[in-house]
Amino acid sequence: MASATVSVESRVRGALWGLFAGDALAMPSHWYYGGKRQVQQDYGRSGITGYVKPVERLPGSIMSKSNTDGAGRGSFNAGRPSIIGDYINHGKKKYWAPNQSYHYHATLKAGENTLEAQLVRVLMRSVVRSGGSFEPSAFREDYVEFMTREGSHNDTYASTCHRMFFANMIHGGLNPEECPDNDRHNVDTIDGLVLPTVSILAAALRGGG
Structure with missing residues (x-):
C-alpha cells in the first residue's frame, strides 16, 4: 500500500x-502556425533545443486587435485605464497597441512560465492550504489577489477568460463569484483544461476522495 502511494505521488510530481x-519550452513558439520553417526563421536552423527568450515581434499577432478591456477583439482604450495594464498584466498594455505585432510572451525571459502555468502554482498552493482538496472559494480569492497584484507575473498576454472576469468585477461591479463568463468562442479553448488537470492530479494524490 505504501509503495502504491509513493508511486502515485511520484507520478503526480512528474506530471x-x-x-x-x-x-x-513551448512558450517561444506559442501561436506559431508555420511549422518547422517559422520556428527556424525565428530561432535558427536547430530550432528550439532548450529554454530561450521569445522574439520580441511576431507578425500576425492578434494582440494588436484584441480588446484590452474585455472579450475577444475590440478597442485599445487609449488614454484611459483598462483591464490590461492597469488592473491585470500591469504595465503591459503598450504591447497590445494597434498596428503593433508583439509576441504574446515578449516580456518573458528564457525558461520563464506563462501566465497559465503561473496560475497552476497559485492553484497548487490553494489546494495545499485546503488540505489537499480544490475549494473554489479559496482558489477564487487567491486568483484575484495574484492577478491584481503588480509584479505577480511577467507575462504579456492574458486570455479572454481573464479579461472578461476582471471586466465584470471592475467595470460591472460584480462579486468575484459572479464574474466568470464565456463569449462562446475565445473562452472555449484548450486553456480551459490546464487548471482542471491539476485538480484531477490532486484528487489522484488523495486517492480520488
Whole structure:
C-alpha cells in the first residue's frame, strides 16, 4: 500500500514538473502556425533545443486587435485605464497597441512560465492550504489577489477568460463569484483544461476522495 502511494505521488510530481518544463519550452513558439520553417526563421536552423527568450515581434499577432478591456477583439482604450495594464498584466498594455505585432510572451525571459502555468502554482498552493482538496472559494480569492497584484507575473498576454472576469468585477461591479463568463468562442479553448488537470492530479494524490 505504501509503495502504491509513493508511486502515485511520484507520478503526480512528474506530471507537474512536465507541465512547467513543457510550458517554458513551448512558450517561444506559442501561436506559431508555420511549422518547422517559422520556428527556424525565428530561432535558427536547430530550432528550439532548450529554454530561450521569445522574439520580441511576431507578425500576425492578434494582440494588436484584441480588446484590452474585455472579450475577444475590440478597442485599445487609449488614454484611459483598462483591464490590461492597469488592473491585470500591469504595465503591459503598450504591447497590445494597434498596428503593433508583439509576441504574446515578449516580456518573458528564457525558461520563464506563462501566465497559465503561473496560475497552476497559485492553484497548487490553494489546494495545499485546503488540505489537499480544490475549494473554489479559496482558489477564487487567491486568483484575484495574484492577478491584481503588480509584479505577480511577467507575462504579456492574458486570455479572454481573464479579461472578461476582471471586466465584470471592475467595470460591472460584480462579486468575484459572479464574474466568470464565456463569449462562446475565445473562452472555449484548450486553456480551459490546464487548471482542471491539476485538480484531477490532486484528487489522484488523495486517492480520488
